[in-house]
Amino acid sequence: MSEYTQIFRGTAFSSKSPKEVLVLKDYLFCINADGMIEKAVAPEHVDYQSLLNRYQEKENFHQLADGQYFLPGFIDLHVHAPQWAQSGTALDIPLYDWLNTYTFPIESKFSDLDFAKEVYEDLVNTLLANGTTTSLYFATVHKEASLLLAEICAEKGQRGLVGKVVMDDPEQTPEFYRDANTQTALADTEEFIIAVKELAKSTKQGVYPVVTPRFIPSCTDGALKGLGELAAKYDTHIQSHCSESDWAHSYVQERFNKNDAFALNDFGLLGDKAVMAHCNFLNDEDAQLFAETGTAIGHCPISNAYFANSVLPVAHLHEKGVDIGLGTDVSGGFSPSLYDNARQTVMSSRMLEDGVDPNLSADKRGLPNSRVTINEAFYLATSGGGESLSLPIGRLQENYTWDVQIIDTKIPSAKLPIFDANEDLSDIFQKIMYLVRPENIREVWVQGNKVHNRIN
Template identity: 50%
Template sequence: MSSELVIQGSLFTPVSPTEFTFLRQALVCIDSTGTIARIVRATDTDYSDVQQTAQRLDHLWQLPHNQYILPGFIDLHVHAPQWPQAGLALDRPLDQWLNTYTFPLEAKFADTTYATKVYHHLVHELLRNGTTTAMYFGTLHLDANLALARQCAQQGQRGFIGQLAMDNPDQTPATYRQASSQEALQTTERFIVQLQRLAKTTGAALTPVITPRFVPSCTSETLRGLGVLAHRNDLPIQSHCSESNWEEQYAELTYHQRDAAVLDQFQLLTSRSVMAHGTQLNADDLTLFADRQTTVAHCPISNCYFGNAVFPVQQALQHQVNVGLGSDLSGGFTPSL
């Protein structure tokens, strides 16, 4: 059976955190669903046959010799509503940056028209920079989060999208938080149902993600309920963990545990969890992450501004912790991984 598209060109693809494979002038055969059905190496016996068949059917796309094929980038940590302020006020401490700039901006996404405009541009820009899969923090607004999902579907990006939960009156502004734990959990449940329905009707690769913003922003009731929802629906979880001194100190003062232990207490560290930053993680935390098979979204640019430390990548890998990359828009100023 012939492929719908055959791309001829040299490609790089990773095989481990420290190794990659390079294939010169391979044939990447893509089927009618957009899936790579086969990669034909230049040394394969049927290389010429596959190339000639694709050329005869006008399905061959030959890259110039100064261009290369790369896998689509996977951005594990994007704050979608923060795109309009990328690069703004990165000299401020994290809590000031959130309360002065970020929370007021995110509150504007109650306007779904505004949200759609921003998200159309964001998804386009990420795709333009090679990001074909993104894990997104949304806002408190269900309709705006669905608008983000529709942009992913329309533009062909795989989206893992989170309905934000934050209800702690001691750590979040009255103008931008859920009124109660019940509201936070019910909105999350509605979002799960509606996003799964949208994915089914569009055929798009869309997945709801359980999303407590971080431990300080949520009451213990909400953290507990989100853990239950994640397990009941077998869903990914995303949050921040040990991002800064402030966040780590809050966990220790409030729960008398480290940030990672608090998340684990509420069943939020799983094999489907992605926790951003981790600059304050110690050896015990890394062992816990490895035991739970939880992934760290390493965000090197934003860590320079807000992390108060450098994430120990080599130490994490030695502990067998899964590590991926995140842009952390807008704590990171660039959409390019």
Template identity: 65%
Template sequence: MRTKVRWMDKIVKVIKGTGFSSISAQEIEILEQYLYCIDKNGMIIKRLNPSDSQYNQTLQEAKETNKLIALEEGQYLLPGFIDLHIHAPQWGQSGTALDIPLHQWLDTYTFPLESKFNDNMFAEKVYSHLVDTLLAHGTTTGLYFATIHEEASYKLAEICAKKGQRGLVGKVVMDDLEQNPEYYRDKDTKTALEDTESFIKRIKTLQPEIKQGVYPVIIPRFVPSCTDQALEGLGELTAKYDVHVTSHCSESDWEHGYVKERFGKNDAQVLNDYGLLTDKSVMAHCNFLSDADALTFKKQGTAIAHCPISNAYFANGVIPIKKFHEFGVEIGLGTDLSGGFDPSVYSAIRQAVISSRMLEDGVDTSKSPIERSTTDKSRITVKEAFYFATAGGGESLSLPIGRLVENYAFDAQVIDTRTPNASMPIFNDSEPLEDIFQKLLYLTKRENITSVWVQGEKIQK
């Protein structure tokens, strides 16, 4: 009589297929025909390769108990992507007016649009479409800016919960009377802080019901939009509730200069002084971070959400992301909808590589190659960009996500390289899997993503 695999009773499904996962920023695991054994909580409790002694028996038992889900030929498994910077209400203006300065773009397009989210029906329409779109592009976790409206912000968290995406959502604070338009700002500082605390409590009440997790986030939009009193109060709420924090930090010449003039120091130091840099904090952009700022991030455990596409439009510079990562700062990727026009993290991966190479090589062709290139090695590889989109994002959020390894949530996307109308140029059955990995990152379109899993649950597309 065959002895059963002792832990199979805990398994609700077994996924079989070839996948890729980061070991580090420089190295990936090629997981050829691995088994991922997933429990009722959606966690990978066992991962077996074909040479493991229990592989064949586990595979047989999974077949016999109808727990096996096997990828087809030409299909590959990647971890779900983690998008660390999404302006959810801006989805409706994606691809609009990216050729004008940031301040003008905000005043003419963004703030008028965000003000409409006092209408919950409008919010539900936009947010539902956005979450569906992100899931279809392989984004299994999103860190969201909502608006100043508590009810609409809560609606976004509910939609993430209902549709199966892991959502980290915050009500945005904008209370400074001089820096925010009259039609779109918090009523006053007291109200902004009370609404933020109420939002945190409501999300915490919702949390036990949600398998994949929803999390409240404290969000000062950025330092210029907040009074000193608001920043102080948000820091106190951060300490009181131990929740995630996100904001913009030293994004552009204007923001960086404004904060320095107002406080006599950089954004990072101001945020740190108010208790807003913690190991659960993610700061977007950070293009003008000084070395001292980066070391403060490292000390506090604060991460950078690198947004290479929107940086190209609005940041006035290319962030030396490789240098900051080598400093020991945690790095993830963000699409920055809608300053970034594309909801796909694949595009952010590609642009991160492109921007880093332009930073290293220089862009002024009137200079000689030696004169126009930077002195440091700034370029990143596609492996590093993939790491930022997956494992780095999980580390940035202090959550066990972003890797296809044991004791991590099974968040994954299945990529079909043979999808009609989007097939990839793979003509050799013996093509190295590392080459196929690169093709997946550079060539995958929405049509290639045939299924998405979050916390062990297949999302209905």
């Protein structure tokens, strides 16, 4: 029998498929020195008792208390790190105005590394405290501050995928906030990629550089082409926004006479390691292109309610074979919590299915078969995110990373309404998904290391 670095014992929830959640009752999770789950052992397994005998009294044995459960760490596929500084503001104005009057001015301040450090440290702490163990970040156009964000993730133990944002088109970006020109945008991106890859060598949980054209409207053709080439050269992840709102979607149609998805593909910006935020206006051909290229959608339901002019048809896109994960879109979405976004995913899908205009008859009001369940929303926040990023994360099973949140349903300040000691575990799972607050998230682990420990 091999030596394990840590052993955890308790009941866990993990997606088996988009619709099905596995209840792993009283399992032993055996973690190796790389922070991977080497064995997940059920109580009826022949080795269970001998593992218990061997490790139970040791310091590296962790037994969950009564009322505590393991959930996989959540994976946030869309965070604008600098926008944390303006979360919750200006959500009542349209996307175009929101970018120009609020967002670009705040992002331009990240040339100041002291300011960047203050905001980024607070954001990474906040996301970890909300159970988010992996984040896909847009930073800003500034190379140094973007690298600082990757360093902060590395130091705090979060798995960070970070992009230096490219926006070089003078037509669509303000003079005070853009890349100086296409050449510097590409040179800075390449230097950033090399620096993050270097940082990754000493970062157990991984940090990853991400090629990040903000979105087509803010980039020249030269930048888009060059970024596609850099992504291929260094085999990096890619992120951008795709077909988000009426305005963004029709802008691309006018410029290229095709939809976002096909335009991005022409520049080499789709693929297995590409995640596109929003995608509300994908048609079936676009969706097929996503499925064929392995491109994923970062679904941001709270942000969509403010800026996307529509509800993403998650169920339909899943049926088309598109990978989908969940994003907060801080700060187009006001909440840093993927719990809030999982809940909104379900609620928005119900409105899409039923429709919203009471003046229409029931049969004309909505889009049939659009609802998703809380199980599916949980899948998006965990396993779907892992598949979107092509990383072994988001599931509590062998050969996946030990990225977990320990949920305490019994703490006095945020007790969950569980009154029956024998309550069905799948009901408890649903209560966790709908009612958990940051107070309930007692510990967070990434790649076998404890990165958050709540003491009050």
